[in-house]
Amino acid sequence: MNPFKQLLIVASTLVSSTLSFAQIPQVAATWTGLYNDEQKISLFMQQKGTDITGYSLLNGKQTNFKGKIQQTDLNHTLTLNEIGQGASVGRFILEYKGNTSPIEAQWLPTTKTVKPKFFSLNAQQCKYAKGQGEFPDASVRLLKDADLQVPLGQLQYMRNEIYARHGYAFQNKNWATTFSQYDWYMPCYTNVDTRLTQIEKENVKRLKMVEPYAKEVDWGR
Incomplete structure (x- = not known):
């Protein structure tokens, strides 16, 4: 085969391969x-x-x-x-x-x-949802007794919202459904225990301690 023609074939193949590869997009992770x-x-x-x-x-x-x-x-x-x-x-x-x-x-x-x-x-990227949610203070300061004088459902919400800010993938359907309505929430991890700050860990502990004493619904006195 003519060397010049062979070179054209090789060049054409390389260009075709380059174009084919260039057409493949880099999909977000x-x-x-x-x-x-x-x-x-x-x-x-x-x-x-x-x-x-x-x-x-x-x-x-x-x-x-x-x-x-x-x-x-x-x-x-x-x-x-x-x-x-x-x-x-x-x-x-x-x-x-x-x-x-x-x-x-x-x-x-x-x-x-x-x-x-x-x-x-x-x-959407996995990232800590700083300042997001109904009770963002539960992730930035220690909860006091006045913060914990609320109905049981609110205590449980505060506790699970701490996990949601870190992208915890809830197995519990109710909590998975509850947080799915928020744009800031993205399930990213099956365990976020090592991602919690010391303040968050202490607040989770305090919330669990007071939950047995809270009422399901706060009616009257």
Whole structure:
């Protein structure tokens, strides 16, 4: 073969490969959104070329997945297959339009005993939600007796809000649903004990100590 023609073929192949690689977007590593209009789900991804590995967090449970990103028309589709067995295992189909746009997502089960889910995800980083919530003081100063003279439900809320600010993924459905309504809350960790400050640890202790003496509802005297 003519050396010049061979050089053109090699150059053409390199350009084609470069263009193909350039078309692969770098997907943001963390996404979150309302999974079933009640609880938040977070997806954590590591990308190497077109290969995606990672895990989801829902109801305090971590489920690993792996899959690929493929170009479809002007957008890209991520197909992520969950690793494991059982009716709760399935795959995510994510329509990716860029890190600044919401992902239109669906989760499809492997069996017909669980219905599919359709939801949206937004790119969001895990970070401490400083100053957020109804009772941010519980994370910055020690609670006094006057702060603790409130109904049982409020004491429990204050205690769990400390964990929520650190991105705790609640297993309890009621608390997972309660905090899912806040934009600042993102489930990121199955355990945040080592992330709590000494003030927060002491306040959690104090809240637990007074909860047995509090009333469910504060009526009258």
